[in-house]
Amino acid sequence: xxxxxxxxxxxxxIPKLDPYDPTVAHLISLKGEYICSDIxxxxxxxxNGIIHLxxxxxxxxYNSTPDDIQCWYQAILRKHEEPGNVRxxxxxxxxxxxxxxxxxxxxxxxxxRCYFSNNYTHEQYLPLVKLKTExxxxxxxxxxxxxxxxxxxxxxxxxxxxxxxHFLKTKAFLKDKMKPFEMKGYTKVG
Numbered sequence: 278x279x280x281x282x283x284x285x286x287x288x289x290x291i292p293k294l295d296p297y298d299p300t301v302a303h304l305i306s307l308k309g310e311y312i313c314s315d316i317x318x319x320x321x322x323x324x325n326g327i328i329h330l331x332x333x334x335x336x337x338x339y340n341s342t343p344d345d346i347q348c349w350y351q352a353i354l355r356k357h358e359e360p361g362n363v364r365x366x367x368x369x370x371x372x373x374x375x376x377x378x379x380x381x382x383x384x385x386x387x388x389x390r391c392y393f394s395n396n397y398t399h400e401q402y403l404p405l406v407k408l409k410t411e412x413x414x415x416x417x418x419x420x421x422x423x424x425x426x427x428x429x430x431x432x433x434x435x436x437x438x439x440x441x442x443h444f445l446k447t448k449a450f451l452k453d454k455m456k457p458f459e460m461k462g463y464t465k466v467g
Contacts (some may be wrong), residue, residue: 284462291462293381296438305442318401320348320378320389326405328389341393347393348376352384353402430457 284291297305319335320328328350335341351374356367376389382405391399430451432440441448451457 289462294438296441306330307442319399320391320401320403322403322405323379325406326381326383326386328376328378328382328387328403328405339393339397339399341395343378346391346399347396348374348378348389349373350382350387350389352382352387353388354384428455 278287278291281293283293316338317331317334318385319339320330321331323329330343332343335343335346349452351370351372354369354371356369370388371384376387376391385407387403387405389401389403391401393399432444435444
């Protein structure tokens with residue numbers, strides 16, 4: 278076995294690359310830590326596609342009441358994969374509709390915009406994760422021979438080297454807390 282390779286078989290050879298190799302250093306742009314606002318969000322997604330308005334947060338942190346805001350939303354829909362589409366970059370939005378809190382929406386992702394009476398505008402993107410009845414029914418028919426005791430974690434849209442460069446805390450958490458087994462060689466082919 279060649280230590281310079283992650284996979285070294287007769288049919289496949291994948292090099293073990295240094296994410297900070299000097300030959301690619303000029304291509305790497307490491308960003309500083311992103312500082313989130315200390316002000317909590319007043320809209321939170323709930324099960325079954327519901328957006329909840331937290332009135333106490335709205336009052337305490339935004340000095341407003343529900344009567345002071347008007348909220349609208351657009352669903353974000355993934356476009357059908359046509360040749361030439363850039364996956365995850367091609368999307369469309371629905372027409373703008375008024376956002377009614379605590380009522381189920383049929384969409385999976387929305388962009389919400391709230392206009393306050395003091396001319397402040399709040400924009401927030403919300404995932405609305407819902408159980409899909411047909412999927413749940415199909416899965417409930419399958420009885421595993423024994424309960425699973427493995428968690429398989431995959432992070433989409435990020436190469437292994439970029440994960441190592443940019444997700445330092447996530448990588449450290451996985452390594453220190455989860456004791457993972459890395460499935461080397463399972464890479465995308467493009």
